[in-house]
Amino acid sequence: MSTAYRLTGFDRRTQGDALAALLGVSFNFPPEDAPDWWDRGGDDQLRVLEADGGRIAGTLLHIPMGHYFGGRSVRCCGVAGVAVAHEFRGRGAATWMMRQGLREMRAMGYPLSSLYPSTMPLYRNAGYEMAGVYYTTTIPLRAVEVRSHERTMREVRELDIPAVEALYRQLAAERNGWLDRGRYLWSRAREPRLGPAHGFVAVGPDGVEGYLWFVNQKGEGWKSRMMITDLAAATPEAGRSLLGFLAGNGTMHEDAVCHLAPDDPLLQLIPEHCFRSRMQERWMLRVLDPAAAMAQRGWAPGLSGAVEFELRDDLFPENEGRWVLEVAGGQAELARGGQGRMKLDVRQLAQLYSGYQTPAALARVGRLEAPPEVQATAATLFAAPQPQLTEMF
Numbered sequence: 001m002s003t004a005y006r007l008t009g010f011d012r013r014t015q016g017d018a019l020a021a022l023l024g025v026s027f028n029f030p031p032e033d034a035p036d037w038w039d040r041g042g043d044d045q046l047r048v049l050e051a052d053g054g055r056i057a058g059t060l061l062h063i064p065m066g067h068y069f070g071g072r073s074v075r076c077c078g079v080a081g082v083a084v085a086h087e088f089r090g091r092g093a094a095t096w097m098m099r100q101g102l103r104e105m106r107a108m109g110y111p112l113s114s115l116y117p118s119t120m121p122l123y124r125n126a127g128y129e130m131a132g133v134y135y136t137t138t139i140p141l142r143a144v145e146v147r148s149h150e151r152t153m154r155e156v157r158e159l160d161i162p163a164v165e166a167l168y169r170q171l172a173a174e175r176n177g178w179l180d181r182g183r184y185l186w187s188r189a190r191e192p193r194l195g196p197a198h199g200f201v202a203v204g205p206d207g208v209e210g211y212l213w214f215v216n217q218k219g220e221g222w223k224s225r226m227m228i229t230d231l232a233a234a235t236p237e238a239g240r241s242l243l244g245f246l247a248g249n250g251t252m253h254e255d256a257v258c259h260l261a262p263d264d265p266l267l268q269l270i271p272e273h274c275f276r277s278r279m280q281e282r283w284m285l286r287v288l289d290p291a292a293a294m295a296q297r298g299w300a301p302g303l304s305g306a307v308e309f310e311l312r313d314d315l316f317p318e319n320e321g322r323w324v325l326e327v328a329g330g331q332a333e334l335a336r337g338g339q340g341r342m343k344l345d346v347r348q349l350a351q352l353y354s355g356y357q358t359p360a361a362l363a364r365v366g367r368l369e370a371p372p373e374v375q376a377t378a379a380t381l382f383a384a385p386q387p388q389l390t391e392m393f
């Protein structure tokens with residue numbers, strides 16, 4: 001007989017112990033650390049998978065946030081902490097939970113959902129697809145050779161926080177895919193679980209122009225390593241001063257590890273090609289509500305065009321069928337109609353939307369069908385730099 005499941009809210013008082021045990025064994029951390037994680041995420045963002053008789057079979061966490069696309073933040077429900085108890089594994093519990101979870105997110109008005117997968121088929125079956133990358137970049141500090149002190153680097157004060165957050169938002173809006181952080185993501189950047197973090201700001205005549213947060217970790221021998229959990233510079237002076245700050249730590253620290261992509265402008269200020277970047281993870285995106293996703297994002301001013309497409313989505317019948325995307329004046333509208341000249345699944349729509357794949361590349365692997373002129377228009381509309389994230393969630 002197949003198990004009947006229910007996805008419910010979380011009650012820490014009655015379910016806390018069982019859920020902490022499940023998370024501890026699934027993610028390899030001490031169960032007593034679970035409450036700290038719930039405090040960051042918020043109990044109201046946890047979902048519990050209950051099997052017959054109220055037994056806890058699984059869980060997931062919603063992370064309310066946004067992704068910047070085309071300079072505007074699109075509401076997104078990040079998903080983390082997906083876990084199923086061992087006794088329920090291998091018989092579709094996670095698949096059921098994800099699909100049910102997505103129905104709830106769509107009903108809550110989220111146009112997008114994203115996550116880091118530990119296994120892809122599970123999430124592909126729910127309509128997610130690979131949509132961007134996450135790098136780890138290691139910078140040997142002795143090789144940075146930037147001695148700038150153009151901006152004062154001082155320890156962050158509570159009063160600096162609004163300026164720090166505004167600076168992040170300003171820079172993130174210029175990047176393709178970066179997160180519009182909520183409470184959970186800011187807590188991971190400034191109070192990482194790695195250990196106590198130091199925060200410094202680069203201060204110029206008009207206030208905060210850059211910042212970094214890092215945790216010191218033991219490296220080889222007596223040397224240490226700086227694990228950078230957040231880093232941003234809004235001006236060349238602040239960028240050089242942040243690098244000067246890193247270089248200034250080069251006597252005691254072997255290297256600094258951050259998650260900027262190798263093409264990040266800040267890394268271009270290092271005179272030599274001394275840093276190494278490794279593509280560490282891929283993240284996945286799910287388009288829950290195509291019309292809202294297209295309307296909420298930004299589009300380059302001056303860009304105009306229309307694409308008629310036919311969408312498949314085996315979870316949301318309301319997304320299926322023919323649509324016309326019209327882009328003009330920095331805005332887009334998605335309306336019903338057209339001839340469905342481009343045919344694709346909702347998973348490939350996510351890849352076009354983020355700019356991770358082009359129509360031609362998807363057609364080459366049999367994931368999209370469209371005449372060349374339709375592919376060319378879609379390629380122009382969705383053209384974007386490689387979508388990246390600089391943080392895990």
Ligand SMILES: CC(C)(COP(=O)(O)OP(=O)(O)OC[C@H]1O[C@@H](n2cnc3c(N)ncnc32)[C@H](O)[C@@H]1OP(=O)(O)O)[C@@H](O)C(=O)NCCC(=O)NCCS
Binds near residue numbers: 027088089090095096
């Ligand atoms: C991953 C996990 C949630 C899967 O739960 P589940 O209920 O067994 O998953 P399902 O039965 O719905 O399987 C769905 C798909 O997931 C994939 N999958 C499940 N377990 C897997 C494993 N151990 N290794 C690789 N892929 C796996 C398979 O592709 C599977 O499809 P298939 O059965 O058609 O091959 C569960 O194994 C777990 O809690 N793991 C530890 C924590 C974790 O990795 N969480 C995910 C974080 S992103």
